[in-house]
Amino acid sequence: MDTTQHWDVAALYRFASVPNAEQLRQPLLELAESLGLCGTLILGLEGINGTIAGKRSDLIALLNKLGEWQPALANLAPAWSESGIKPFFRFKVKVKKEIVTLDVEGADPNVSVGTYCDPDQWDAVISDPDVVVIDTRNDYEFQVGTFDRAINPKTKGFREFPTWVDDNLDPAKHKKVAMFCTGGIRCEKGTSMMLNKGFDEVYHLKGGILGYLRQRDAEHSKWRGECYVFDQRVSLKHRLEQGSYSNCGGCRMPLSEADREHPNYEKGVQCGNCAHLYSEDDRKRFGERVRQQQLAAARGEAHLGLSADALKRKRQQARALRQARSSASNSSARQ
Secondary structure: OOOOOOEEEEEEEEEOOOOOHHHHHHHHHHHHHHHOOEEEEEEEOOEEEEEEEEOHHHHHHHHHHHHHHOHHHOOOOOEEEEEOOOOOOOEEEEEOOOOOOOOOOOOOOOOOOOEEEOHHHHHHHHHOOOEEEEEOOOHHHHHHEEEOOOEOOOOOOHHHHHHHHHHHOOOOOOOEEEEEOOOOHHHHHHHHHHHHOOOOEEEEEOOHHHHHHHHOOHHHOOEEEOEEOOOOOOEEOHHHOEOOOEEOOOOOOEEOOOHHHOOOOEOOOEOOOOHHHOOHHHHHHHHHHHHHHHHHHHOOOOOOOOOHHHHHHHHHHHHHHHHHHHHHHHHHHHO
């Protein structure tokens, strides 16, 4: 029975040499499951990335053990936040070539990286009209919230970002560039790529958006909106308070309060963006999942959500929807 009402959430990453990434996967998974943790860790030859949740003492115990197994990952300093709901259904450990996929040779923050800015420095940098401010996240994340003056590259994944840079930025013309992302990992690797492309003055927000929002209230902030996060909280506001967004049960797109007023919205089933994508059998299946979730909640039990196959299908459908929306937006802009 899952009676936990408070979850500590640790977002972490480090670029470091981890040659034994594959050997760490199973011991980490077994330890995390024994501690009742949830979330995802991504391990690769270039380091670690992930967000995990549980009791803080148990999370620290896991990270300490990880540091014993791999000294390059010792003394990780997570960005902490809290959740009143279980943020993830289960615990997963993935081993990948890159801990954040850019797919560009030579982009290595251990070799070269841009200039870090704390929140006060960041406010000054992005207020400079000569600075190009770039949101390196995906398009749907930008729509939930972003910084003043930020450019939206309208990417569907980070590996699209290098092409966008080549098509839209020129080191000879754009002398100062400032980049940001949710926790800092995308823009850290992105600044390494930018330096390799000949951009000399490149800044990035230390600790990412979450680090900034942790220190800021709305009255003294250059952030507008909420910050999308990849867990059951969906979005966070200033001081990392729970946001107002939810994910569509059909396409998984983030939905504002206004989106949930759409006549085609049905909680856990569909929204105005995706109602046309599904068959009646799909909607019945989604509706049954909602019913099972409600029954589990009434019993005080955890509901693990979609099966791996079903989740894969929903992600494919969500990706197709984002691509269609992006294509439509680009077509409209050209007209």
